[in-house]
Amino acid sequence: MKKYVQIENVQMSFETKQGTFVALKDIDLKIDPGEFITLIGHSGCGKSTLLNLIAGLLMPTDGIMLCADREIAGPGPDRGVVFQNHSLLPWLTCFENVHLAVERVFGNTESKAQLAQRTQEALALVHLSHAEHKYPHEISGGMKQRVGIARALSMQPKVLLMDEPFGALDALTRAHLQDELMKIVAATKSTVVMVTHDVDEAVLLSDRIVMMTNGPAATIGEILTVDLPKPRNRLALANDAHYHSLRGAVLEFLYQKQAKKAA
Amino acid sequence: MIRIKKHLAEHWVPPLIGIALFLFLWSLLAQGGGALPGPLKTWDSAVVLFSDPFYQKTPNDQGIGWNILYSLGRVGIGFGLAALIGIPLGFMIGRFGFLDKMTSPIVSMLRPVSPLAWLPIGLLVFKAADPAAIWVIFISSIWPMIINTAMGVRQLPQDYLNVARVLNLSEWKIFTKILFPATLPYMLTGIRLAIGTAWLVIVAAEMLTGGVGIGFWVWDEWNNLNVEHIIIAIFVVGIIGLLLEMMLVQIAKRFSY
Numbered sequence: 001m002k003k004y005v006q007i008e009n010v011q012m013s014f015e016t017k018q019g020t021f022v023a024l025k026d027i028d029l030k031i032d033p034g035e036f037i038t039l040i041g042h043s044g045c046g047k048s049t050l051l052n053l054i055a056g057l058l059m060p061t062d063g064i065m066l067c068a069d070r071e072i073a074g075p076g077p078d079r080g081v082v083f084q085n086h087s088l089l090p091w092l093t094c095f096e097n098v099h100l101a102v103e104r105v106f107g108n109t110e111s112k113a114q115l116a117q118r119t120q121e122a123l124a125l126v127h128l129s130h131a132e133h134k135y136p137h138e139i140s141g142g143m144k145q146r147v148g149i150a151r152a153l154s155m156q157p158k159v160l161l162m163d164e165p166f167g168a169l170d171a172l173t174r175a176h177l178q179d180e181l182m183k184i185v186a187a188t189k190s191t192v193v194m195v196t197h198d199v200d201e202a203v204l205l206s207d208r209i210v211m212m213t214n215g216p217a218a219t220i221g222e223i224l225t226v227d228l229p230k231p232r233n234r235l236a237l238a239n240d241a242h243y244h245s246l247r248g249a250v251l252e253f254l255y256q257k258q259a260k261k262a263a
Numbered sequence: 264m265i266r267i268k269k270h271l272a273e274h275w276v277p278p279l280i281g282i283a284l285f286l287f288l289w290s291l292l293a294q295g296g297g298a299l300p301g302p303l304k305t306w307d308s309a310v311v312l313f314s315d316p317f318y319q320k321t322p323n324d325q326g327i328g329w330n331i332l333y334s335l336g337r338v339g340i341g342f343g344l345a346a347l348i349g350i351p352l353g354f355m356i357g358r359f360g361f362l363d364k365m366t367s368p369i370v371s372m373l374r375p376v377s378p379l380a381w382l383p384i385g386l387l388v389f390k391a392a393d394p395a396a397i398w399v400i401f402i403s404s405i406w407p408m409i410i411n412t413a414m415g416v417r418q419l420p421q422d423y424l425n426v427a428r429v430l431n432l433s434e435w436k437i438f439t440k441i442l443f444p445a446t447l448p449y450m451l452t453g454i455r456l457a458i459g460t461a462w463l464v465i466v467a468a469e470m471l472t473g474g475v476g477i478g479f480w481v482w483d484e485w486n487n488l489n490v491e492h493i494i495i496a497i498f499v500v501g502i503i504g505l506l507l508e509m510m511l512v513q514i515a516k517r518f519s520y
Contacts (some may be wrong), residue, residue, distance in 0.1 A: 080429075081425075087425065
């Protein structure tokens with residue numbers, strides 16, 4: 001099967017005043033099309049760094065990174081990014097924020113009406129058609145994050161990259177958006193890489209959970225395959241023995257094998 | 264009804280008491296003899312003055328309206344030129360670190376210089392009073408615009424730049440959709456500071472250069488020993504400065520996110 005994202009032997013180090021700091025080393029990961037991958041680990045383990053490497057916001061010190069057989073040489077619209085703090089431009093409406101992305105990717109080949117339609121479709125996908133003329137400060141945090149997802153998906157990326165997208169939201173909104181994300185991913189057959197620190201979120205959403213060791217020089221500790229059937233329902237899973245054994249495996253990795261020394 | 268009363272008490276009563284107290288102290292000072300005219304005398308004089316603000320007798324004897332308009336004109340030209348040069352310069356200094364380091368010693372050194380110190384240079388170069396006054400306005404209002412615009416560009420959140428990189432936006436789109444709107448509030452602060460300084464400086468500059476203008480008018484009335492008119496001029500300068508400030512605050516409100 002064709003590998004969508006290929007990461008081989010990647011190392012990332014930063015130059016600091018105290019010398020070279022190795023953040024990541026020996027990272028090997030292959031992601032299939034349509035796969036939902038979560039990166040989990042303690043803070044400082046370099047999971048966001050790995051995501052930024054795939055996004056092309058950072059360049060690796062060593063190793064090979066490919067997306068659809070092409071080298072990742074910088075950020076590009078084939079990899080849509082959803083930021084933790086939504087990063088919507090406050091002077092643009094929801095429509096304009098999404099349109100900015102649509103225009104960049106399809107502006108050369110499609111008419112204005114088609115661009116507007118793509119924008120509206122993206123907003124409809126996250127159920128925000130009614131808010132398209134609102135400014136970011138006029139909508140809730142959960143809605144902002146949904147606009148961020150719409151913006152990323154509107155570019156029809158090969159991979160959707162999400163950096164703790166629901167981390168700043170309250171638990172109820174987070175659960176609601178997780179459910180919506182599952183529906184959207186199922187409908188669009190997106191390939192997703194998501195950084196999270198929430199074990200339940202990882203087990204609920206993922207096909208595979210990539211568990212990272214503690215930094216410095218963090219690497220991939222274990223990869224857990226989540227073979228729960230889809231579509232998944234959080235209520236049904238609450239009493240599912242297999243769900244709990246998977247959840248237990250992640251907890252064991254985080255709090256036993258990679259237990260953080262008391263700071 | 265009670266609400267309206269409360270609103271009156273909170274928003275109108277304290278300023279009115281302040282003004283009344285001010286007028287009382289003023290008339291007390293005027294009572295004590297000396298040449299200082301009291302509020303009533305000044306008011307009478309102002310009524311006469313503003314009943315014919317646009318007369319033109321000789322080049323040196325024109326209505327108060329003309330004097331105000333000439334001063335505003337000089338400020339407008341000097342300030343406009345400063346904005347035309349200062350804002351783009353501020354953008355470049357904020358965007359390119361090299362240019363920032365290159366210009367920063369010069370800007371830091373010249374900024375604290377009293378604007379009037381530039382007047383002789385203006386007179387020397389332009390060989391005329393009017394352009395020299397405009398030059399002083401230009402040089403005094405350019406610094407806040409350069410510094411604030413550059414600061415706005417430097418403080419652009421990394422998040423917005425990441426969005427630009429991830430969406431792969433063109434330089435033009437980055438400028439129009441991200442850099443310019445993000446910097447606008449800082450720019451408006453610079454403009455507000457600049458216009459405040461410019462209006463402050465024009466009175467002093469015109470005292471030295473002469474011609475028609477509110478500053479020269481003050482000096483002329485001093486020579487005529489018409490103290491009422493000097494006091495009126497102080498109020499006029501103050502009120503116009505306040506109006507300019509309020510106008511820019513309103514504009515800035517429109518563009519805050």
